[in-house]
Amino acid sequence: MIHEFKLIFQLPQNSPPINELVEALAEAGCDDAIVGTGHPGRIALEFSRESENAREAIDSAFDDVQRALGGAELIEAAPDYAGLTEIADIIGISRQALRKQMLNQADFPRPFHCGNPSLWHLAPVLDWLQQQRGYRIDPALQEIAQHNMHLNTRQQRQKAEMLTSAQTTTA
Template sequence: MNEYVFQLYYQLPESEPDPEAWLDALFEAGCDDALVGVAVAGHTALDFTRQAQGPLAALRSAIDDVERAIPNGRLVCVGPDLLNLSELSALLSERLSKVSRQAMRKYATGDVRRIKTRFPSARVSGSTPLWHLDEVIKWMRHNGKFEPEMAESADALIELSAAIRTLNALDEYAASRAAYPDLAEQALDLARS
C-alpha cells in the first residue's frame, strides 16, 4: 500500500450549502483521512492522505466515499493539477526537494543554464500562468533538478498528478459533452486529426 495526498473540490447541494452540515456524514462514509474545508458556503475542499494500491484506487475510493456522504454533491475538480509558480515551489519543497519561487521563475522564463530541454508551456496564461504538475516534475527530473534518492518519490508524484490531470480532463469533457453534445463531438474529431 502507498500513501497518496490529494484534494477533492465539491459543490454542495443547494438544499444544504453549509459545509459544516456534512462533516459527520463524511466521517461516517470513510473520509476520516481527510481534512475538510468549510470556509465557503456551497463548496467544500477535502485534503486526503489515503492509503491505496495505486493513485486511481486512492482517487476512486475517496470519490466514492464523498459521494456516499453527499449524494447530490458535484465534483468540481481534483488537485494538485494546475499550479502557479509559487504553488509549484511550495508543493515540490514539501514533497520532493527544496526549490525556491525564484528558481521556479528562472526555470519558467528560461534564465537557467545547463538544461536539456525547455520548461513546459503554461496551460493557462494570463497574469497568473498555471502549469500541469506532472509536466513540471518530469521536466525537473529530466534536467537533474532532484537528487537521485528522490527518483522513486518523484515517479510516484508524477503518477498521481497524471491520474489527477486525466480525471479532470475527462470530467471537463463530460461536462462539455452534456452541455454542447454536437460541439463536443466535433472538437473530439478535430483533436483526433
C-alpha cells in the same frame, strides 16, 4: 502507503446543513479527511488515505464522497493546477530560478492558462524537471499529480460537453 491529496466539490443547491454532511462523509468512509467549508456551497476534503497506489486512493475517496454527497460535483483534485511559486517550492528552488529555466528552455511544458498567474498541470512539469534537469521528485507526488490531472481534465471535458449539449438543445 499513505497518499495525501485534496478533493473540492460544489454542493447541490438543497444540501443539508454542514454538520449532517460531515456525518454522512464519515459514515461513507471519509474519516481520513479534514473537511473544509470556507466557501459557501463548496466542501473541500484533505485526505491522508492508505492505499497501494495513488489511483486507488483517489478513486476510492472520490467514490466515498459521491456516495455521501449524492449530487456533489468535483471542482478540483489537487495537487494538479500549479503556478511557478508552488512548483519551485516543491523542488526547493526560488521562483526566479524556475522562471529562468522556463524562459530559456523551449521544451518546458506549456501552461494550460496564461495569465496572472499562469498555471500548469503539475505532472508534466515534474516529469520535465526530473528528465531534463535531474531533479529528484517524490514518486508518490508524481503519481498523485498525474492521476489528478486526468481527473480534472475529464471533469472539464464533461462540463464542456454538457455546455455544448445545452447550447445545441436551446438553438
